[in-house]
Amino acid sequence: MTAADGFGPDQTGGGRTRATQTRATLVGATAVLMWGTLALLTTWTGRVPPFQLVALAFAIAAALCALKWLIRRENPLAHLRQPVGAWALGVTGLFGFHFFYFGALRNAPPVEAGLIAYLWPLLIVLFSALLPGERLRWFHLAGAVAGLIGAVLLITGGAGLDGFKSEFVLGYGLAVLCALTWSGYSVLNRRFASVPTDTVGGFCAVTAVLAACCHLAFETTIWPADAGQWLAVLGLGLLPVGAAFFAWDHGTKHGHIQVLGAMAYAAPLISTLLLIAFGEGQATWALAAACALIVGGAVLASKDMLGKSP
Numbered sequence: 646m647t648a649a650d651g652f653g654p655d656q657t658g659g660g661r662t663r664a665t666q667t668r669a670t671l672v673g674a675t676a677v678l679m680w681g682t683l684a685l686l687t688t689w690t691g692r693v694p695p696f697q698l699v700a701l702a703f704a705i706a707a708a709l710c711a712l713k714w715l716i717r718r719e720n721p722l723a724h725l726r727q728p729v730g731a732w733a734l735g736v737t738g739l740f741g742f743h744f745f746y747f748g749a750l751r752n753a754p755p756v757e758a759g760l761i762a763y764l765w766p767l768l769i770v771l772f773s774a775l776l777p778g779e780r781l782r783w784f785h786l787a788g789a790v791a792g793l794i795g796a797v798l799l800i801t802g803g804a805g806l807d808g809f810k811s812e813f814v815l816g817y818g819l820a821v822l823c824a825l826t827w828s829g830y831s832v833l834n835r836r837f838a839s840v841p842t843d844t845v846g847g848f849c850a851v852t853a854v855l856a857a858c859c860h861l862a863f864e865t866t867i868w869p870a871d872a873g874q875w876l877a878v879l880g881l882g883l884l885p886v887g888a889a890f891f892a893w894d895h896g897t898k899h900g901h902i903q904v905l906g907a908m909a910y911a912a913p914l915i916s917t918l919l920l921i922a923f924g925e926g927q928a929t930w931a932l933a934a935a936c937a938l939i940v941g942g943a944v945l946a947s948k949d950m951l952g953k954s955p
Contacts, residue, residue, distance in 0.1 A: 665899070666899065666900055666901060667900075667901075668900075669895055669896055669898075669899035669900035670896055670900035670901045670904055670905055670908075671896075671900075672892050672895050672896050672900070673892055673893055673895060673896015673897060673900045673905045673908075674896065674905065674908045675888075675889075675892045676888075676889040676890070676892040676893040676896065677908055677909050677911055677912050677915075678911075678915065679884040679885045679888060679889035679892075680885050680889055680912050680915075680916075681911070681912050681914075681915025681916050681919060682880070682884060682885055682915075682916075682919065683746070683759075683881070683885035683886075683916065684750060684755050684756075684758075684759040684916045684919070684920055684925075685916070685919045685920055685923055685925065686877050686880050686881050686884075686885065687746075687747060687750050687755075687877075687881070688750070688755055688920070688925050689873065689874065689877035690869060690874050690877045690878055690881070691867075691869055691870050691874045692867050692870075693867055693868070693869055693874070693878070694860060694864035694865065694866070694867060695744065695747035695748050695751060695864075696744070696856045696857070696859040696860035696863065696864055697856075697857075697860040697864060697866060697867070698747055698878065698881070699740070699743045699744060699747060699852070699853070699856035700853050700854075700856035700857040700860055701853075701878050701881075701882070702743075702878060702881040702882040702886040702887075703739070703743075703849045703850070703852045703853035703856065703882070703886060704849075704850075704853040704857075704882070705878075705879060705881075705882025705883065705886075705887065706846070706849040706853075706882050706883075706886055706887035706890070707846055707847075707849040707850035707853055709882070709883070709887060710843065710845070710846025710849065710891075711846065711850075713843075713846075714843070714846075719843075721847075723841075724841050724843040724844050724846065724847065725844060725847045727837075727840050727841075727844050727847075728837070728840070730836075730837070731837040731840045731844065732847070732848070732851075734830060734833055734834065734836075734837065735830075735844070735845065735847075735848035736848050736851050736852055736855070737826070737830065738826060738827065738829075738830030738831075738834075738848075739830075739845075739848050739849065739852045739890065740851075740852040740855050740856065741822075741826040741830075742823055742826045742827045742830070743852070743856075743886065744856070744859075745762075745819045745820070745822045745823035745826060746762055746819075746820075746823045748815075748816070748819040749761070749762060749816045749817070749819035749820035749823055750816070751816070752813060752815045752816030752819060753810075753813040753815075753816025753817055753819075753820065754813065754816075754926070755920055755925050755926060756917055756920050756921070756925070756926035756927075756932060757799050757813070757816075757817070757820075758816050758817070758819075758820045759820075759913065759916045759917065759920065760795075760796075760799055760913050760916075760917060760932075760935065760936065760939060761796050761799065761817060761820035761821060761824065762820040762823040762824050763824070763912050763913035763916065763939070764792055764796060764821075764824040764939065765823070765824040765825075765827045765828040765831070765909070766828075766906050766907070766909035766910045766912065766943050767788060767789060767792045767906075767910075767939070767942060767943040767946055768824055768825065768828035768829075769828045769831050769832060769902070769903075769905075769906035769909070770785065770788070770903065770906045770907070770943065770946045771785055771788075771789055771946060772828055772829065772832045773832055773902060773903050773906065784945050784946060784948045785946045787942070787945055787946070788942040788943060788944070788945035788946025788948075789942065789946060790942070791938050791939075791941060791942025791945065792938065792939050792942035792943060792946075793942075794938055794942075795934070795935040795936070795937070795938030795939035795942065796935070796939065798931055798934055798935045798938065799931065799932070799935035799939075831893070831897050831902070831905075831906075832897075832902070834894065834897045834898060835897060835898060835902060837898070838898040838899065840898075842891050842894045842895045842898070843891075845890050845891050845894050846891075848890075849887075849890070893905075906943075907943070907944065910940050910943040910944060913936065913939060913940065914936065914940065917932070917936060
């Protein structure tokens, strides 16, 4: 980190030391491991409608946070009295991301939808490069193009335009919106570094309520059919829709966001390997090539950032 970053030789922003920033980055990285299970757990929830599933999972996450406040005798208002902008960003990020993600998985094959959605790490790198004090270099653009080619190859199955599966176009579009929503949230979240991570519990509660309202308005209720599907819903609320968001919030606010973006490129690999291992996807040359292009392009785009030591 240089003087141009606005910090002294031993400090990061806000008086945080380099060691503190490194710890925050590692905490944020644990979210990537948990998000790798999101696609698989979602496919295991059966025919539960998207909005209903979002409401259930976020209600579990919010309840766990409230339980933590109760056990530690903390005042919830100390965490919830935050700027309107922080609430708008948090709810938009959490609700929007999951609405688009679950919708994509139900309107396109899980492997393809998951990998397209996981273009968000690449977008984090690109959006971060456009922030004040950063500039867009040739390898940022080359990485973005490589990721785009990988997504096109993934969608068409390597068969050109004739291989485009028009029946899945809605799912592909939702996956793209998912990537844009989460990358935008992750970069803008740094603006609210003073907002405590426990506020995410409030974001989860509001997201659960909004999802429940949308479910009642647009969907027919279908409860999980057996214990296995209920366990999958619980797993979503505990890990990729629960603890992961608290870890990511802490990491993006207090850690090295560019390095977190680079670490996040492991998420599609974890997701894809899990889907294939449990019979929810097939290993093909097109899938392998698309994965290499997306991940390789993301790493190329972060070439200079990966070289920085937190």
